[in-house]
Amino acid sequence: MSGNIGMTETTPTAMIGDLRRVLKRLYYPLEVMLVCARWYAAYPLSLRHLEEMMQERGVFVDHSTVHRWALKVLPVLELVFRRRKRPVGTSRRLDETYIKVSGQWKYLYRAVDKSGDTVDFLLTAKRDLAAARRYLERAIKLHGLPAKITIDKSGANTAAIRSVNADACLDIGLRQSKYLNNIVEQDHRAVKRITDPMMGFKSFWSAQKLIAGIETMHMVKKGQLHCPGGQPMSAADQFLQLGLLISASTVVSIVSSTLSRYYLPSHLSPGLDLLNRA
Numbered sequence: 001m002s003g004n005i006g007m008t009e010t011t012p013t014a015m016i017g018d019l020r021r022v023l024k025r026l027y028y029p030l031e032v033m034l035v036c037a038r039w040y041a042a043y044p045l046s047l048r049h050l051e052e053m054m055q056e057r058g059v060f061v062d063h064s065t066v067h068r069w070a071l072k073v074l075p076v077l078e079l080v081f082r083r084r085k086r087p088v089g090t091s092r093r094l095d096e097t098y099i100k101v102s103g104q105w106k107y108l109y110r111a112v113d114k115s116g117d118t119v120d121f122l123l124t125a126k127r128d129l130a131a132a133r134r135y136l137e138r139a140i141k142l143h144g145l146p147a148k149i150t151i152d153k154s155g156a157n158t159a160a161i162r163s164v165n166a167d168a169c170l171d172i173g174l175r176q177s178k179y180l181n182n183i184v185e186q187d188h189r190a191v192k193r194i195t196d197p198m199m200g201f202k203s204f205w206s207a208q209k210l211i212a213g214i215e216t217m218h219m220v221k222k223g224q225l226h227c228p229g230g231q232p233m234s235a236a237d238q239f240l241q242l243g244l245l246i247s248a249s250t251v252v253s254i255v256s257s258t259l260s261r262y263y264l265p266s267h268l269s270p271g272l273d274l275l276n277r278a
Contacts, residue, residue, distance in 0.1 A: 074213025
């Protein structure tokens with residue numbers, strides 16, 4: 001097992017393939033799957049709570065099925081969300097929190113900007129220079145170069161920022177302030193509030209996927225999803241929109257792969273391209 005576990009180690013192609021297999025054998029409406037996945041990622045509920053809540057609404061689904069839906073749907077929602085995520089600020093607060101995996105405490109690196117918007121997150125097995133640097137390189141690659149980073153007195157985070165500056169000839173400002181870092185420490189609570197009823201994760205694999213969904217739903221609640229036309233939407237509607245985008249792209253992918261086996265008239269190709277870019 002690798003010492004550092006990223007949140008998107010599984011390739012996007014594999015994730016889409018997993019979701020495609022789920023959609024091809026739907027026994028429940030897609031809306032039911034999305035509601036269960038959203039509730040699990042957004043609220044401090046156990047799987048058995050969700051099973052009971054769905055039964056009260058006339059939907060009889062086993063808690064293990066809800067768990068399987070969450071593992072399949074949430075990582076793909078994260079990928080779709082990242083393509084539509086609003087830009088974050090260049091003044092960032094970095095910290096790590098504890099997450100229990102297989103009965104052992106692991107580390108979730110997280111950062112927010114000065115407005116409280118989530119920058120990025122990364123689950124690691126250790127809290128050391130390599131883990132902190134990996135997080136920094138990932139965040140810079142996905143969200144650009146920060147002007148300054150505020151941390152607590154962590155020696156590993158300090159060394160990681162200085163090593164990145166030295167190796168890449170950068171000038172990222174480093175500020176150590178427990179008071180200014182309270183914003184990210186308070187933001188940890190939103191994630192821990194959801195993970196606590198889960199009573200720990202059974203494996204890194206499941207922890208990666210479910211934390212990705214929890215963080216995505218947290219960012220949706222904070223308004224970090226770019227909505228078309230700037231129209232205000234509830235968190236539930238934004239989540240459903242992401243799910244419908246997944247459904248549409250999966251259908252297009254299935255249609256494309258099927259048509260590619262046969263003759264595709266040239267006048268249909270532009271329309272299919274437009275759907276793929278949607």
